[in-house]
Amino acid sequence: MPAVEHVRLGRKRTLPPCPNPLFLQWLSELRDQAAEKGQKTQYVYQKAISSLKKYPLPLQNAREAKILQNFGDGICKILDEKLQRHYRENGPDAPIHSLPSGVTVAPSRRSNNNLAQPTKQPSRKEREGGRRKREYVPQKRSGGYAVLLTLYRESQVPGGKGFMFKLELQAEAQHLSDKSFSVPDLGSKYTAWSSVSTLIQKDLVQKTHNPARYSLTELGLALAQRLEDGEREQEEDRRSDVREEEEGSGPGVVDLTAEEDEKKKRIEPIAGPTPAAYVAQRGSEVPGVNSSEKPQAAETKTRPAGGCLYPGSxxxxxxxxxxxxxxxxxxxxxxxxxxxxxxxxxxxxxxxxxxxxxxxxxxxxxxxxxxxxxxxxxxxxxxxxxxxxxxxxxxxxxxxxxxxxxxxxxxxxxxxxxxxxxxxxxxxxxxxxxxxxxxxxxxxxxxxxxxxxxxxxxxxxxxxxxxxxxxxxxxxxxxxxxxxxxxxxxxxxxxxxxxxxxxxxxxxxxxxxxxxxxxxxAVKNKCQTVREVFARQLMQISGLSGDKAVAILEHYSTLHSLLKAYEQCPSDTEREKLLSSIRYGKLKRNLGPALSRTVYQLYCTKGALS
CATH class of the missing domain: 3.40.50.10130 (Rossmann fold)
Structure with a gap:
């Protein structure tokens, strides 16, 4: 009889470690950052991590990773930028197939995969009391940063209303943001206003009423106050630097380019009246502009936040x-x-x-x-x-x-x-x-x-x-x-x-x-108020036009107020005639008893209408 082959029992053979731990670490950091912000790109990074773990060969740069599944131009570009920064910080001969000192490989928390992924060595605080969640702070000159500062400054105005509408908030916050609140960047569908949803999700801003009103929560007020204090400190530092430069320049410094600028101004042709010149000439006719202002002050009025358009522009x-x-x-x-x-x-x-x-x-x-x-x-x-x-x-x-x-x-x-x-x-x-x-x-x-x-x-x-x-x-x-x-x-x-x-x-x-x-x-299916829904209901009645519906709404703005008025009438006859004397249109004609009876029957008849 042939010899019985011995079956090897024990654990499965462990897979070799990933030969690209540095790329794996960067992708893990990107995934965790996206998860903290609640972005769906975290799933894209997780898929790229899974593909990279399965690849057995070392990569020299991120462009070579394009052959892997779930690696697109965007991820490869980010990894290449991080790789160039790694070379600048650690030298052109810095190793990329091993982790820097102080960084170890730990099991992934987001995957049941047995493969390891690199994480930073936890600090003593993290080992003792668990990992502390990092506080969300919007980046300087971002949309969220501009919205928080604008709402904070509005809340500090004495006698202010305590909230801002969308268009008002966008106009006031635009100068604090590098990104537009209305027009997305080239190749993107997101604007600076997109960050407001993150602020609401983080309980920093609350949205109420219709039309929407935006205001700060207690957490948002505290964070915005810290951002405002940082702005003031930077402004004071900037002023002190300017003051030192002015004091250091002294009277002996001569600007050699001033004469050339004067020559250019004399040589440049004048190409007709500009909107600023129009404002300077007709300042008394333009609201908010004084005819005694200097031309330089008039130029600043050519594109105000409110949105004036001057003749010829x-x-x-x-x-x-x-x-x-x-x-x-x-x-x-x-x-x-x-x-x-x-x-x-x-x-x-x-x-x-x-x-x-x-x-x-x-x-x-x-x-x-x-x-x-x-x-x-x-x-x-x-x-x-x-x-x-x-x-x-x-x-x-x-x-x-x-x-x-x-x-x-x-x-x-x-x-x-x-x-x-x-x-x-x-x-x-x-x-x-x-x-x-x-x-x-x-x-x-x-x-x-x-x-x-x-x-x-x-x-x-x-x-x-x-x-x-x-x-x-x-x-x-x-x-x-x-x-x-x-x-x-x-x-x-x-x-x-x-x-x-x-x-x-x-x-x-x-x-x-x-x-x-x-x-x-003018959106047809936009969110409607109770008054607007009531008006649409009334206009479905045969013979009840828009003018008649508006006249009824002037007396009874909601269906609840109309039903309450019906309850106060002592008899059905008076309920049927409740709306008959309401006047509508330019000729101020009465609605009449027939239309009043129809409205009463519609809202007060129990069961099917005959």
Whole structure:
């Protein structure tokens, strides 16, 4: 019989250690830092660690790691930067396949893998009482740093409101951050504002109300106070350094470049009036600028945080909703673009959350040398917005209820001059689901009852001709006007038609909304208040228009207040007539008993409505 082979019992053979412990240590540090900040990149680093542990050969640089799974350009670039820093600190011949002294290899806490990963030697405090969690402190000149400092300074203002709105906070914090709060860096989708979610998660900032209000928590207040103290110390050090330089320079120091600068100023040609020169000439007409100020002071006013645009510093641009150029009848929508180009109209296709066409005053921004893209331009929305309707679209919107809802949203969008552009399309209305008389009556009601300006045209060419004429008219109307940015969030919708409409010919300045705020406020499915939901419910009742809903809301702002008023009525007859005497619209007509009875039956009838 053949000899029985002895079976070796015991533990599994241990795998050899990773031949690239330095790269493994750096990846572990990156993973732990991402985990502390709550970033999802921690999982990417963990996958890269697993791949590196399985690779049996030593790597000379991070570029060679691209052959491994889960190693992309970003991770390789970070590792190469750390490798170059390692060579600078330890010399060009520093070993990279062994750990520096004082660093040992410990089992990974995040993986059940038996492979080891390098960690730093724990200190005595960590051995005795466990590892202490490091306090989160935002990096200097980062978005979180700027937000904390701005909210702290706002909280120290005597009589302040104790909170800040989003747009107000972004405007005040921008000068404290190196990154933009509104425009992401090239190749990234994150802005400085993205760090606010981390501050809320760390319980440093709290977000309440709608529109959102941001304020500091107790932890955030303590951290922001330390950051502010550090800012003051650095400012004092900077001033003392400047003072020492001035004292050390003495009267004997002569600037040899001053004469050359004077010659350059004499030689440089003067290329027409700049916005700063305009402010210096017309300082008394621009709010916040005194005519007695020096030209240097006027130059600082050319781009204030509030967002003024002075004559000659902006262009009037037509904005076209992308739905008007894509989908549907391709031939008609291509014809729209071609006609605009043929007429020489400056237009921009973008997503509009309300309306089909509007105009913006777009700031002229010169490209900066050394940068691929020019800085972002500020855009203020003019008070004119157009909703375009073909007869077939009008018919469909009346049937599915979009027509009333669109008019309601146009009235609440914050622009004072809404326009309905109706394309009658000849005899096409005779073949639609609704009679032509019904469609014509809807158009008349839009103009007479709802107060919209209605422009009737025959086809796409006439629509483009009207847009061209309006663009040229607005360009001429606003060419000598100073445009001031206002915020609906801070000031409400109190800018009535007299401010930007009735006094347009007398007042050279105009108060307008920025395009990001306008478009964000017009989102169809945004978070709504109880009052807005109640208004939408009322408008679903047949015969109850937007004006009638607004009149009811003036007396009963929520459904709860209306039901409470019904409970106080002694009889059903009085409940049915509760809303009948409410006046609505310009003519101040009563709602009437029929509509009042319908509302009462809707909210107070138990069971199914008959």
């Amino acid at each position: 902006y262009d009037i641009v037509l904005c076209v909703d992308f739905i008007e150029t894509t989908g549907g009848s391709t031939a008609c929508k291509q014809e729209l673009v071609k006609e605009l180009q043929r007429n020489g109209v400056t237009f921009d296709v973008r997503k509009l959350n309300v309306g089909d066409f509007l105009w913006v005053a777009k700031e002229r921004v010169a490209p900066v040398s050394g940068q691929l893209r020019a800085p972002p331009s500020r855009e203020l929305v003019l008070d004119y917005i157009i909703e375009r309707k073909r007869m077939d679209d009008l018919c469909g919107s009346i049937i599915d209820g979009r027509f009333r809802e669109q008019k309601f949203r146009l009235k609440r969008c914050g622009l004072q001059k809404p326009i309905y552009l109706v394309e009658e399309c000849g005899s096409a209305a005779a073949h639609l689901s609704l009679p032509e008389t019904t469609l014509q009556q809807a158009i008349v009601n839009t103009q007479v009852v709802d107060g919209f300006f209605v422009k009737r045209v025959q086809d796409v060419k006439e629509s483009v001709a009207y847009l061209t004429v309006m663009t040229r008219y607005l360009t001429k109307l606003y060419q000598n006007r100073t445009l001031v940015c206002r915020s609906r969030e801070l000031e409400g919708d109190g800018q009535n038609e007299e401010e930007c409409g009735g006094r347009e010919r007398e007042d050279p300045s105009c108060s307008l909304i920025s395009f990001p705020e306008f478009n964000q406020g």
